[in-house]
């Protein structure tokens with residue numbers, strides 16, 4: 001990836017890394033604020049319903065007590081005294097009275113000069129309980145009462161008592177509605193009749209242009225409480241939740257953005273480091289001998305790159321080659337490998353014209369138009385022939401078949417030989433492999449390791465050998481560490497092998513000596 005692209009990519013990912021936790025934190029804060037509003041309004045609504053139930057229970061109990069004593073003369077001092085005792089014992093009843101039909105004859109609250117005509121009841125529920133709302137009583141000016149009558153006994157209730165659970169300054173709204181059609185039983189704050197349309201007998205929450213409303217029905221379904229707060233109040237709760245959530249979101253965002261920054265810097269600096277290493281010629285090659293298993297001669301070697309850093313550490317290719325591939329540096333490194341082979345191997349190839357040097361190519365090398373000219377320059381510079389060079393391409397390098405196939409075909413036409421490396425570790429199939437012009441198939445070390453020990457690895461290795469045979473490819477087994485592995489491979493018809501049993505990767509001078517010893521008249525067969 002080019003520096004500019006990497007920077008833009010890192011910037012976009014960094015901004016996303018910073019913004020995403022903030023957005024998530026805000027969304028959670030919105031949810032928290034909403035949940036808080038919901039929970040608070042629900043608790044208020046349930047409280048009103050609980051008080052309403054308690055009021056009803058107190059009325060029932062009061063009527064029971066009034067009826068339990070010996071019958072008294074209606075509106076007599078004795079009856080009013082009994083009513084006063086009952087009222088004193090209850091917390092939600094403010095008075096009691098005696099009814100004759102719809103006329104309130106007397107009450108504990110005030111003495112009437114004449115009976116108070118209440119008119120037709122506002123609600124009858126169940127049949128023997130009649131209710132009136134908003135009743136003005138003589139002797140108690142400026143107050144309106146609800147009256148709840150059980151036959152002749154009328155409980156007098158201050159409607160606000162049930163609903164006055166908010167402090168005076170509260171701007172929340174609470175309304176209890178009951179009956180069919182619905183009538184307002186008691187209210188405080190705002191109530192809009194259109195809210196009734198949102199309620200279908202089940203608990204509900206909804207928002208209109210100005211309010212967030214929670215509705216909770218009583219357990220007997222006879223009335224329901226609407227608790228509401230303004231949308232500004234909900235926003236206030238969201239804001240306080242955001243104050244709690246956002247710092248965590250910000251912290252996570254900053255950490256993620258810092259991580260992105262560090263990774264990008266690492267990538268960029270690694271690329272810079274590779275560039276500097278190339279300039280300072282810190283890369284060098286070791287050569288691992290390849291042995292012909294039939295007669296034990298060394299037929300060539302694989303060039304394996306190492307990075308001798310200025311701090312003295314020798315970095316193996318597994319560490320920097322993948323990073324070089326990702327940072328777009330691999331072609332420069334391969335070009336340097338070709339130059340080093342040209343320099344290192346010139347003498348060896350002149351002295352041993354039948355030997356080869358195998359060079360690893362990455363996917364990008366196989367897709368580059370410069371590869372052919374670089375290979376031509378290599379053989380020209382070291383005075384070798386193209387058959388002295390084997391290109392090792394990994395399965396992943398062949399993954400863009402259109403580009404790779406063309407280059408490989410042209411390279412082979414010019415006499416260079418091609419091996420597929422690490423075969424079996426990717427997803428290549430036999431039919432896929434058959435579409436390429438190849439000379440060698442390298443059997444990956446992972447299949448060689450357990451040869452003769454693990455039946456499935458052994459079977460896999462034999463299967464790969466079968467594939468190579470069916471495609472007419474010669475085989476090079478890699479990672480051969482024991483004589484047993486060597487013998488099994490040789491007996492299975494594998495022609496070539498490399499591995500520690502023959503020789504570890506070594507400098508060119510050592511390789512020349514190795515070949516002299518191995519291929520000279522005194523050479524031991526494997």
Ligand SMILES: Nc1nc2c(ncn2[C@@H]2O[C@H](COP(=O)(O)O[C@H]3[C@@H](O)[C@H](n4cnc5c(=O)[nH]c(N)nc54)O[C@@H]3COP(=O)(O)O)[C@@H](O)[C@H]2O)c(=O)[nH]1
Nearest residue numbers: 304305316317318321337360361362478479480481499500
């Ligand atoms: N694109 C390029 N890739 C390269 C280049 N040089 C090396 N590589 C690739 O790096 C991978 C690791 O290579 P390396 O650490 O050099 O390991 C090689 C051998 O040292 C190791 N090997 C060989 N025999 C044995 C053995 O008997 N035991 C054992 N434990 N290890 C052994 O195997 C590696 C050779 O692998 P391969 O190339 O698949 O034959 C590796 O994938 C290299 O390809 C480069 O210049 N360019």
